Structure formats: C-alpha cells, structure tokens
Amino acid sequence: MRSIAENIERITASLPREVKLVAVSKQQPVEYIAAAYEWGQRRFGENKAQELAAKYECLPNDIQWHFIGHLQTNKVKYIAPFVSLIHAVDSLKLLQAIDREAGKQGRIIECLLQFHIAEEESKFGLDEREAREILESPLFKAMRHIRIAGVMGMATYTEEREQVKKEFRHLKEIFERLKRNHFAGDPVFREISMGMSGDYELAVEEGSTLVRIGSSLFGERNYKQTIE
C-alpha cells in the first residue's frame, strides 16, 4: 500500500485548484487522520455522530469536520458544537433538529441538500419537488441557525462511465436550477458534493466542488476499529 502522504499528494495534484478534498476517515484510526493532518489535510469526513465526536476530542481543533452520512435527528447534538458542514440533509425534520441544536450552541451550521440521483434504490435523498417544498415552507424560512450551502449526491455503483457521468450531470443541473430559483445572489449556496474513490474523476469533469475520498487515501476500512 502506498503511504497516506503519497496518496494525498497524488490525489490533491490531480484535482483542479477549485475542487476541495474531503478525506473520508470513517472507520479509520486517529493515527491515520493525524498522518494526513501532518501532510496538510484539514478537511475530514465521517458518517457516525459518536465516532466523529470521539475523534474531534483527540485531534487538533483546526480540522474542519464534515458529516457525510445519513444523520438521525437525535444524533445532531453530538456534532452541533463543532461540525463545519453536514452533507446529506434530506428532510425538513432533520433541518429543524440541526437549526435547534445549532441555536443552542450559538452557531450557524452549513448544510447540503442530498438528492437521489442514482438508478439504484435508496431510502435517502430528495427529488426536486421535495426540495422545493422544504425551501418554500414557512418553517424553513424561519430558521436562523442553518444555511443551505449547496447539494450532494451519490452516483450508481457501476463500471458504466456514461451512466455515472449522466447522474453527476443531473446533480449539477439541479444545483443550477436551485441557484436560479431559490438562491440567486446568495454566495453561501456554492457547493456540489459529488465523487468518491471510484468515480471522483468523472465527478470533477461534471463540476464537483467537493470530492469525498476514503479508501483511495487511507486504504480499505477496518471495520473492527469502528468506535460505536
């Protein structure tokens, strides 16, 4: 296996300057995160609230922690004090929970709306009609402690590049429509989070601004090391 430092250098060098790397450190030990940190990486992604809170406690406090997975409303409190971006928001109920917990912390938390773009069945992710309903609801408009910073999506897990590209292109189109119709002139609405180890090159070609890369950076995940 190549070292984490080499992987960061190689992947960062392959990304256009405006595309940011989220190093997905879920199920990886803190030593690996520290190694990436030593090499200048500051943006890390986790998908379990308690695992993230535990890692936050023992790592440098200038790390920007991104929450990238499905977040349950009752887990928001673990990450609200410090999380810098929540990638996968797909309900008004979750936005309300984030708004409430961010308010208790005196913070404003940036969130991305997750869209269902893959052909595969998935419980998670909005369609455009559902997103519009959220954005137009009085409850949403009254929220003071969240900001919608863009969109997030996951493509179908397939070797068919054209399929994957088409799905990423669809997410970019959703982003452009939302920007025009709901966020015109709002500089906070700016991110398109798409692309993982297997498909980030395609995502970048289609306009990704944030790639979420785990196994290509840190190697295969060791499930035994997961903090429950």
Ligand SMILES: *Cc1c(COP(=O)(O)O)cnc(C)c1O
């Ligand atoms: C695990 C995960 C990733 C990273 O996946 P790799 O294939 O290891 O790069 C990216 N995004 C989400 C939402 C994930 O859960």
